[in-house]
Amino acid sequence: MYSQINKNIERYVSFNADELKIFNSLLEYKAIPKKTILLHEGERCNFEAFVIKGCVRKYYIDANGFEVILQFAIENAWISDISFSIYEENPSRVYIETLEDCEFFLFNPATKEELFSRAPKFERAFRILMQRSLAVTQDRLFNTISKTATEKYAEFLEQYPALPQRVAQHYIASYLGISAEFLSKIRKKMTKL
Structure with missing residues (x-):
């Protein structure tokens, strides 16, 4: 059940069986039908989600009322409002919606901190994930402009x-x-x- 997410996280750091067992024990599995809004603008995001199966979009509504899609997340991708809502503890400016029936593994901030406390190497893995996410975002911004x-x-x-x-x-x-x-x-x- 956990091989997909374990393989994803082990691209960055190697873990022993005990560390992976801790990681897996803290994940929450959820199956969510398509067209479900997981996060509304104005809410505080309290999850990071790994897409096991399905397709999700993250978007905002601009001043003219148009939806602007910032990200698609499909199998083996992560989605959240990490930069603005989780760590800054501000209301989200985005929506996150399933476009297909989806299956996820989810973390909340408390379980993620527990993971870092019990298996500290995961902090490095998630730091690398954040760095890669920032690089993708910067590349997307550059491409949008140029x-x-x-x-x-x-x-x-x-x-x-x-x-x-x-x-x-x-x-x-x-x-x-x-x-x-x-x-x-x-x-x-x-x-x-």
Whole structure:
């Protein structure tokens, strides 16, 4: 049951069987149906979730009332509002919603601190996870500013090759910062190449 998350976390640090047993004992398993909002804007985020199965999106609603997708999380990815809500203890500015029926392993801040106390090597693993998340966020910001819509879509397909078959086109357009109509034109142009 835990092999998927254990393999994910062991990409960064090696753990012995006792450390993994502690880690696994603190995880909470949840199956959540699609179209469930796990976090609303204004709430305090109290979880970090590892996606075992399914697809999730993190988004906010801009001043014009449009949804702007910041992140997709599929199998073997983590999702939360770590930077603003959990550690800063402020209300979240984002929503987190399941797009498919999902299965998760969840931590809350208390169980994560207990993990660090009982198995200190996990603090290093989660620090590396945070560093990688920051690098991905910075790369996404750079690409949003510097690349054309076609380049952004091509890169999206490299990162998420199966996602266009799993989510609606308007979600992908929102993630790329373009209209669904413009994305449709890009897709048609790319299929002709």
